[in-house]
Amino acid sequence: MIAILIPARYASTRYPGKPLARLRQPDGSDKSLIQMTWEAGCQVPEADAVFVVTDDDRIADEARGFGAEVIMTSDACRNGTERCAEALDRAGIEPEIVVNLQGDAPLTPPWFLSDLIAAMQADPAIPAATPVLRCDAQTLEMFREDRRAGRVGGTTAVFGQGGRALYFSKEVIPYTGDTEFADAEVPVFHHVGVYAYRPDALAQYAGWPVGPLETLEGLEQLRFLENGLPLACVEVDARGRLFWELNNPEDVSRIESVILKGQS
Incomplete structure (x- = not known):
């Protein structure tokens, strides 16, 4: 069994109520961030079940309203990984692989998750894995723009041979200064x-x-590295699509611009 869990909390420091933020759709309607993320998870063909995992009744009511199954957790969970661990215990499910699709990433293509699942199935020695995407010049500039404005935006990753994670940071690593690159470089x-x-x-x-x-x-994934458990970075291909997460209120317009162009 492959289970996709979507951890979502209301009390975000940078963006309170983020899972319920409304995003405009091409037909003029709007959908909540949590609904769009759930719909992205439901597009993954390998998934046997998709759950919204939360401690907040407002998010749970919204999720049930659009047809999602919900697992309620305590408010003691400090991050999405802890919430996924508690959800397994509470729901009594025993999947082969658990996928944590965080509730702020409605632009996540289904093949990102498929590639991640395939990597785990191909190598049973991998205890945990996460996707990484080579930035294009536009995305790199978005990272730099956030840092210049003093905003904590997306996360960057560095990894060694074989894809083993070395570090993750809210800073732009490795250091590139103001160097301009072609997309592939x-x-x-x-x-x-x-x-x-x-x-x-x-x-x-x-x-x-x-x-x-x-x-x-x-960054919750650093707990794996700090305790010596290898975390595999699986490089994925955006296939020409722009990927961005909703980290700050300023990201709503970025994501809506992509949705309105028909990408998502």
């Missing part, structure tokens, strides 16, 4: 906010304390 990889875990790796994660790097960066 950009040396920066955008971390896509999706994870796949074996259930035992997820259980281990939930038992570890929060480390200093996770605290400083505010």
Whole structure:
């Protein structure tokens, strides 16, 4: 069984109520961020089940309203990975692979998740994996624009041979200064906010304390690295589409512009 869990919380520091933010659609209607993310998860052919996982009744009511199955968790979960671990216990499901599709990424193409699942199935030794996407020049400039404005936007990843993650940061790494690159030459990889875990790796994660790097960066995946559990980076191909997450209110217009062009 492949289960996609969509952790969503209301009390976001940078954007309170983010899962319920409304995004305009090409036909003039609007949909909530959580609905668009759920619809993206439902497009993944390998998925046997898709759940919205939350501690908030407002999000749960919205999700049930558009037909999603909901797993309620406590408000003690500090991040989406902890929420996924608790959801497995509460729901009593035992999937082969758990996919965490974070609720702020409605532009995530289904093949990103398919590629991630395929990598996990091809190598049973991988305990956890996450997609990375080579930035094009436009995305790199969006990262730089956020940093110049003092905004914490998307996340970048660096990894070694074989795709083993070395580090993730809210800064733009590796350092590129103001160097301009052709799309195919950009040396920066955008971390896509999706994870796949074996259930035992997820259980281990939930038992570890929060480390200093996770605290400083505010990035949950660093807990794997701080505790010596390898995290595989799986490079995915956007196939000409722009990928961006909704991290700040300013991102609504960025994402809507993509939706209104018919990409999503």
